[in-house]
Every structure is written in C-alpha cells, then in structure tokens.
Amino acid sequence: MVGSVIRDSYHGRILLLLIGLALLGYGAAGYLSFRTDSGVYFLTFLKIAYRPSWHVMIWNDHLPSLLHVAAFSLVTLAILNPTLERALYVPLVWASINLLFEMVQHDIVKEMLFNAQWRGWLPRLFVHYSQRGRFDLYDMFYSLLGAGLVMVGAGMYQMYQKRERLL
Amino acid sequence: MKRILKNILLGMVFLAGVVSIVATSPPIYCNVADSGPCDPLCEDCPPDRRLGYFNADPVYLSYDALRTSVRVVPGEQPIKKAGKIFVDDTYLYVNDRNRGVHIYDHSDPNSPKALGFIEIPGNVDLAVKGATLFVDSFIDLVVIDLQHFPEITISKRVTDIFPYNAYQMIDDRSIHLRNVDPKKGVIIGFSKDN
Numbered sequence: 001m002v003g004s005v006i007r008d009s010y011h012g013r014i015l016l017l018l019i020g021l022a023l024l025g026y027g028a029a030g031y032l033s034f035r036t037d038s039g040v041y042f043l044t045f046l047k048i049a050y051r052p053s054w055h056v057m058i059w060n061d062h063l064p065s066l067l068h069v070a071a072f073s074l075v076t077l078a079i080l081n082p083t084l085e086r087a088l089y090v091p092l093v094w095a096s097i098n099l100l101f102e103m104v105q106h107d108i109v110k111e112m113l114f115n116a117q118w119r120g121w122l123p124r125l126f127v128h129y130s131q132r133g134r135f136d137l138y139d140m141f142y143s144l145l146g147a148g149l150v151m152v153g154a155g156m157y158q159m160y161q162k163r164e165r166l167l
Numbered sequence: 168m169k170r171i172l173k174n175i176l177l178g179m180v181f182l183a184g185v186v187s188i189v190a191t192s193p194p195i196y197c198n199v200a201d202s203g204p205c206d207p208l209c210e211d212c213p214p215d216r217r218l219g220y221f222n223a224d225p226v227y228l229s230y231d232a233l234r235t236s237v238r239v240v241p242g243e244q245p246i247k248k249a250g251k252i253f254v255d256d257t258y259l260y261v262n263d264r265n266r267g268v269h270i271y272d273h274s275d276p277n278s279p280k281a282l283g284f285i286e287i288p289g290n291v292d293l294a295v296k297g298a299t300l301f302v303d304s305f306i307d308l309v310v311i312d313l314q315h316f317p318e319i320t321i322s323k324r325v326t327d328i329f330p331y332n333a334y335q336m337i338d339d340r341s342i343h344l345r346n347v348d349p350k351k352g353v354i355i356g357f358s359k360d361n
Contacts, residue, residue, distance in 0.1 A: 024187075031191060040191055064191060072184040079176050094184065101188045107345060129192045134343075 013078045020074030027067040030059045062142040065102075069094045069146030087154070091147035098143035105133035223357035225333065225344045228288060230352050233305060234324060236288055239317045243281035244269060253295050258282075260300070262293050265336050268302060270316065283317045289335060289353055305353040306331055 031040055073091040080090065103109060104126075113119060113130050228236075246269060250262030259271040259279065267287040273279040289305030299322065300311040310323040333347045333354050342357055 068184070068187065072180065075180055076177065079173060079180060097184065098188065101185075107343075110343070125189050129189045131343075133192050 013081060016074045016078035020071045020078065023067050023071035023074070027064050027071065030063065030067075034059055062136065062138045065098055065139040065142035066146035066149070069098055069143050070150050073147065073150045088151070091150040095143045095147035098146075099140055101129070102135065102140050102143070104130040106135040223342050223344055225347055225351075225354040226356040226358060227352035228355045230326075233288055233353055234307070234326075236286065237304070237309065237311070237319075237321060238286050239283050239319055240286060241283040241317050244284040251292055253293055255295060258295075260293055260295060262290060264291055265289055268293055268300065270313075285311065285319065288355065291335075303329055305329070305335065 069091060073094045076090050076094070077087060080086070082090065104113065110130055113122070113127060119127055246261060246263050247266060248264040250264040252262070253260040254273070257272060257274050259273045261269040261271070263269060263284070265288070267290050268285045270282045270285070271279045272282050285300075287302050287304050287309065290302050292303050294301040298312065298314045298316075300313055302309050302311065306327050306329045308325040308328045309321060310325075312320040312322045314320075331349045331353075333344055333349075335353075336355050337344070337357060344354065344357060347354070
C-alpha cells in the first residue's frame with residue numbers, strides 16, 4: 001500500500017500530501033462553480049465574493065464524496081507513514097466516516113435524532129447536518145469508490161516499484 | 168516530541184475531514200432576519216421556520232393530468248420566476264420556472280408585445296427550431312407546434328425521459344418530503360403536519 005511503498009521516503013510522502021491537497025482544491029473549486037450559496041455552509045459563511053465558473057470541470061453531485069475520501073486518505077497516509085497492514089485501513093476509515101455521515105441523513109435516523117431526548121447532547125452542527133441533508137445511496141457508493149481507488153492506485157504503484165527494483 | 172507532533176497533525180486532519188463534511192451541507196440560520204430555516208433550539212425563531220417542521224407529505228399531480236395540462240393563456244401574464252431565455256428573429260421566449268413559457272413578439276424592439284403564455288407544468292428549459300418549441304415538463308419532453316400560435320398542437324411527447332425530481336417545485340429547503348411515491352405522479356407541492 002501507499003504507506004509502505006513510500007515509507008521513509010520523504011519525497012513520496014510530500015507527493016501524497018500534494019495529490020491529496022490538489023483533490024481537496026478540486027472539490028472546493030467544484031463547490032464554488034456548481035453550488036449556490038444557500039446550499040452550502042462554507043460558501044454562505046465565508047461570503048466568497050468571487051465565484052468562478054469552471055464549468056469545464058468533470059463534476060457531478062456525488063463526486064465530492066469520492067474526492068473527500070481519496071483526499072483525506074492520501075493526506076492521512078502522508079502524515080501517518082504507516083506499515084503495509086495499517087495503510088490498508090486508512091481509506092476504509094475515511095470511507096466509514098463518510099458512510100456514517102451519509103446514514104445520519106436517512107429518514108429513519110433523522111426522525112430518531114430529532115425526537116430523541118438526548119439530542120441536546122449532540123453537537124448542534126451534527127444535528128443540523130442530519131436534518132438538512134438528504135440521504136443518497138450514490139454518495140455512499142462514491143465514498144467506497146474513493147477508498148477503492150486509493151487502494152488500487154497504491155497497489156499498482158507498489159507493483160511498479162517492485163518491478164523497478166527487480167530490473 | 169516528533170510523535171506528539173504527528174498525533175496532533177493527525178487529529179487536525181481528522182477534525183478537518185469531519186468539519187469539511189458538515190461545511191458542505193446546507194446552512195441553517197438563527198437570525199430571524201435571514202430567510203432560511205431556523206435552528207430548532209433558537210428561541211427567536213418563528214415556529215413555521217423551525218426545523219421541527221421539516222416533515223411534509225407530497226402533493227401530487229397525476230401523470231394523466233400532467234399530460235393533458237398544456238394550454239395557452241393569451242395576452243401578457245406576469246413572470247413569477249424567470250428562467251432560460253431564447254430569442255429568434257421575431258420572437259422572444261422566456262421560461263417561467265416550473266410554470267411554462269412566455270412568448271413575446273420583438274419585431275419592433277422598441278415595443279415588444281406579449282403574445283401569450285403556454286402553461287407547461289414542471290417546465291425549466293426550452294429550445295426552439297423554426298416554429299417548433301421543445302420543452303421539458305417534469306419527466307417528459309414535449310414538442311409543441313407554434314405555427315398557428317395562439318393555437319398550439321402537441322406534435323410529440325416523449326414520456327419518462329428526464330429523471331424524477333421530487334423537489335423540483337419545492338424551493339423551501341427546510342421541507343423534507345416523506346413517503347415519496349413516484350407512481351402517484353409528479354410532486355407539485357407539499358402539506359405540512361403542523
């Protein structure tokens with residue numbers, strides 16, 4: 001996996017970090033181009049005056065889920081510098097976090113959260129997130145796809161490295 | 168020391184990851200002057216804007232009714248929510264979001280004349296070629312012959328071509344529709360519980 005391949009490789013970790021940040025930047029640019037202020041917290045509160053229209057970007061409404069998992073997996077791997085076994089879990093942990101946040105938007109969980117006596121104990125933003133969001137199965141799929149891509153990409157890179165070493 | 172720094176960094180990445188999920192969700196307001204829905208725990212939030220009112224039942228327009236509801240209202244009609252605009256040599260077409268298309272004669276640019284309004288439920292986009300108007304109507308594509316306007320003929324209707332969007336006509340983002348059943352028809356509104 002990525003972590004093992006670039007383990008102890010400073011340049012490799014920087015590369016992972018940069019790819020991760022680039023993916024995050026791409027996601028932010030997508031939100032700036034394709035979403036309205038009233039639909040997104042950070043656009044509303046940052047009150048960004050300049051709104052570019054990079055409509056040539058490859059984008060769909062589920063892509064942020066994929067980008068989020070992939071980007072944060074790469075950034076985490078860059079910092080964690082894990083062993084092969086541990087590296088495998090990083091994309092899975094981020095995919096699980098995304099899946100959890102998607103599931104709290106499901107009607108059943110929404111109603112349960114809203115009516116729960118212990119709602120006050122939960123962070124307010126989390127309750128808002130649950131109540132205002134809409135559950136989407138495709139978002140879950142894209143989250144898993146993001147984790148899968150990091151794993152596959154890392155695996156391929158590892159195979160390439162092994163072959164290079166043999167040559 | 169290095170280990171502590173690494174753990175702090177990891178914690179920050181985790182926090183950033185979680186915050187970025189929440190930060191890309193729709194916003195909520197507490198200030199009553201804002202137009203959006205309110206925080207349910209906010210004392211000065213009017214009851215009808217509290218999140219507790221998010222549940223609503225859909226109001227449907229049956230597919231039969233949808234497919235027989237295109238008609239012309241002659242003369243000038245107010246534009247409620249302007250959408251896409253199309254112009255050709257003589258006519259100007261203005262989409263009124265989810266309502267239909269206004270047609271104006273602009274042969275005299277100094278005094279454009281409203282010719283009429285074609286009611287097309289769920290219409291948000293249009294295209295024109297010659298005297299043929301292509302419009303969407305919720306999930307259908309409708310081809311309208313305007314040759315003898317204000318007399319119109321539906322030349323063709325391609326059904327179920329566009330994706331079903333339960334929230335197409337619902338601007339109020341505090342509303343959450345439950346028990347959506349696409350078999351009953353398209354959704355043109357909602358009824359609140361309380």
